[in-house]
Amino acid sequence: MTDNILEMRSITKTFPGVKALSDVSLSVRRGEVHAICGENGAGKSTLMKVLSGVYPFGSYDGEIHFDGQLSKFSNISDSEHAGIAIIHQELALVPFLSIAENLFLGNERKGRGGLIDWNRANGEASRLLARVGLSENPTTPIGQLGVGKQQLVEIAKALSKDVKLLILDEPTAALNDTDSAHLLGLLRQLQAEGMTSIMISHKLNEIEEIADTTTIIRDGRTIETFAMAGEAVSQDRIIRGMVGRDLDSRFPDRTSNPGEEVLRVEHWTVRHPQQDRLVVDDAGFSVRAGEVIGIAGLMGAGRTELAMSVFGRSYGRYQGGQIFKRGEPIQARSVQEAIKHGIAYATEDRKKYGLNLIDDIKRNISAAALDKLASGGFVNAQEEIRVAEDSKKSMNIKAPTVMSLTGKLSGGNQQKVVLSKWIYSDPDVLILDEPTRGIDVGAKFEIYTIINRLVAAGKAVIVISSELPELLGICDRIYTLAFGRITGEVQVSEATQEGLMSLMTRDRTPVRAGAHSASDATGTGTTSTTTTPDDTQEHSA
C-alpha cells in the first residue's frame, strides 16, 4: 500500500523562550519504518510528544491527520485509543512491579466484580512476551531484567494496546549491539505483520539498516525526507543533512603520547549491595597521563559498578583492593575523598545520578566544584555565571540561557551539562560512563575533541562504552570486562571488534579452566587477546 497513515502538517510548537518546532511536516506511509534524524535539541522528541498528545491539541499550531482523520488528542490516552503508542526516550517502568503488572498498568485485565484477574493477566502477558521474543516469567519484577529486556517489555506493553503506529524514541541508546540487533529484528518482524513505526535514533548504522524512509530535522525544521532504498543512502548522506555540512571523519585525529602512570587499581573486589555475590571480582587496570583507556563489556559485566566503586565506593560493598595515584596508595572511601584525589566520574544515567533537573544549568555545572567558586563559604554568583557561559560556549550547549532548567533540555544537551560539571572540577582522572549515549554525531565529534583536549593537557581519561567502534576510535588501550573480571587488555592498534567481542563474552568457566596458563598482562600495556591476565588466577583454585 502507498497511502499515508500519518500526515503532520506545519507543526509549530513553542516553549517559553524556545521555538522547538517551526513549520514541521511529516508524512509516514502505512507499513513502513520511518526514521527521524537530527542533532540534539533539533526537536525530534518534541515532535513525537505533539503527535502522541503529551502536548495536547491547542498547545501547538498545525494539523495532524492520523489514519485519515483530523486528530485533536488532548492527552496520551486519546492517542492510544486512536492506535498510537510511544516509547519514550526514558523507560517508564515501575521496577518493583512484575512484568505483567507493568504491561497492564493503567489497562488492567479485570475479571468478575472488577477485581484483577491475575491468571488472565499473566496468560496474556506470556503471549505478549513471546511475541517480542522474551521467555521470562510474567511474575518476575521488572527491576531484575536488564535494560535490553526492559525495552522489549516496553514494546510488548505497546502491542497490548492494539497499536497501528509505534513510536520509538532512541530505543537502542542504552542497549548493547546484541540487544540492539534483537530489537531491530523485532521491528522488522512487526513490520512484516503490517505495523508502521517511527524510530528516532542517533545510531546511523541502525537507521541505514532498518529504515525505509528518513526525515531529517534541524533546528526545529524539516530539512528533507528521502527513501533509503534505491540508490544506496550512506550514513554520510544523513550526517550531511543533520549538520548541514560534510563531516570528514567520525573521530578527531590525535597523536597519543602517554606519560607516567596516574592511576592504578589492583585486586578491586566489590559485593552487590543487597545480594551475596561479587559484582566486581579482582579487577585491575591502570591509566597514564595523556592516555585514554576504554573499558568494554556487555550489559551487566560490571563496568559501571567498577567505576562507581572506585569513585569513592559509591556502589556496592567494598571487599578489597587498592588504588594508587602516581604510584602512591591512596584512600578514596567517599566521593569527597575521590574528588580530592582528582578522580571524577560522569554517570551514564544523567537523570537519576547526574543532574538536579529542577535546577538551572549554571548550578548544575558548579555542583561538583563549588569550592572553586567560593571564598569564606560564599559562592560568587557572577563568576558562576561566567563559568557556565564558558562551558555553554565550549561544549556548545543549546539552551536559551545558563539559567534554563536542565530538566527542559534535550537529552544530548543534558549530557553536555554533566560533562561540563566534571570538566570544571578539573580532575586528573576523568571516568566517562557512556559519554555519548543519546548524543548526535556532530556532538559526539565535539565530545571526542574535548576528550582529546583533556588528554593533551595531561589528564587521564577512562571511557566506558557499549559502542566498540567508539572505543576503537578514541582509546589508546582497551580493557575488556566480563562477569566482573578483567578478561583482556588490548592495545588499540591491535584490537578488532571481533577480538574484543570474544573477550567480552568469555564466561566464567573457561577463565577458570585456563587461568593457570595465564601470562603477565595487566598494567604492562602489552597485548593479551588470547591469554587471561594473571589477576584472575587466585580465583581458579
Place this chain on the structure above:
Amino acid sequence: MSGTGDLLSKGPATPPTSPHTPKTGTANPLVAMTQNLRTSGIYIAFVLVVALFALLTDGLSLSPGNITNILLQYSYVLVLAIGMVIVIIAGHIDLSVGSVVALTGAVAAKVSISGGHPWWVGILAALGVGLLIGAWQGFWVAFVGIPAFIVTLAGMLLFRGLTYYVLDNVSLSPFPAQYTKVATGFINGIMGGYGYDAFTLLIGVLAVVGYAVSQVRTRVARVRYDQVVDAMPLFILRIVLIAVVVMALAWQLAHSRGLPVVLIILAVLILAYSVVTRSTVFGRQVYAIGGNLAAAQLSGVNVRRVNFWIFVNMGFLAAMAGVIFSSRSNGAQPGAGTSFELDAIAAAFIGGAAVTGGIGTVRGAMVGGLLVGVISNGMQLLGLEQYLQQVIKGLVLLLAVAFDVYNKRRAGGR
C-alpha cells in the same frame, strides 16, 4: 545604572544582543506578572488578602496598633518557618518544633524563674538546649538514616514529655522584666520625633535604600553577564512598590509604639538566612540534596554533614521561637507551642516550597507566614467563630498548594 544605555542603544537591532543592550523582559506589569505567576502569585494573593480585610474591617486591620500586633503575634511562627523551609528544601520535614518551643521555653523559665539566674542565662540555656535537640535529631536523620518524619514525630512526643517533666506539669511565671522585653519591648524615642518615632522611620528609609541598592547592583551584574532583566519601568515600579509598603509600615509603627525589638531580631534572621540559602556553599548543597539526592552525593556533597547541620539549625531557631513565645506570654506552660509545627509547615508550602524538596525560599516562607497571620488576625477582628477560622485556614493552605501545582503544570513541566 543602565537606564540611559537602554534608551541610547535603540539603533537597528543587531542579532543577537550586543553586550550593551540589556536583554529585557516585557515592560507590561500584567504580562510580566502572569509570566512569573509561580513566583509572584503569593505576593498578589498577599496584597489581595490585606486589601480584603482592610475593606471588611473598615481599615481597622491596617491600624498602627494592629500591624504591631500581627508582627508580635506571629513572629515566632516566622522564626520557625525560616528553619522549616530549609528543612523542607532538603526534602525533610520537622514535626517536633512545637514541642521544642515548649521545652526550650520551659528550660528558660526553670533557669530564670525557679533558679533565679539573670534573664540572659535563661536565654542562653534555652538556645543551648535547642542546639542539643537539633544535634540529637540530626544524628538520627543524617547518620543513622531514619526518615525525618519518624525522628521528629518521636521528637514531638519526647520533647513534650520532657516539658511536662521540667515544669512538673505546672506553669511557671512571671519572667524577669528584661526577659519579656525580647517579645514585647520597643525601641522608641531614642532620636525623638513629634509623635512619630524618628528612629523607626530612619530604619525604614535605610531598609528601602538598602533594597534599592542591592537590586540595582544585581541588575547591573546581570546585564554585564548578558542575562535577561526586567524592563526598566517594571524594575522601577517594583522598587517603588516595595518602598511604599515598607515606608507605610514604618510610618504606622512609628505612630504606634515604635520599633518592636522582635522585629529587629526577625529582620536580622531573615536577612542572614536569605544570604545563607542563596549564596553560601551550604545553602547550595541544601538545594542540591533536595533536588536530586543521588546526584548531590555523586557530586561530592557530604550529605550527612549537611543534613546534620540542617537539623541543628532548626533546633536553634526553634529555641529562638521558644524564647520569643515564652517572653511574649511571660511564662512557660506545659502545653505551649502546640501545633506551631503546622503553622510553620503551612507557611513554607504557601510560600512556594515544593513537597518533593529542592524548591523554596526564605522570602516565600515569610510571606506565606504573614499571609496566614493576616488571615487569622483579620478573622479574629471580624469575630468569626473558631470553627470557621480553622476551616478557612485549611482551605487557604490547600488552595495555595493547588495553585502552585496548577502553575507548574501550565508552565509545561512534566
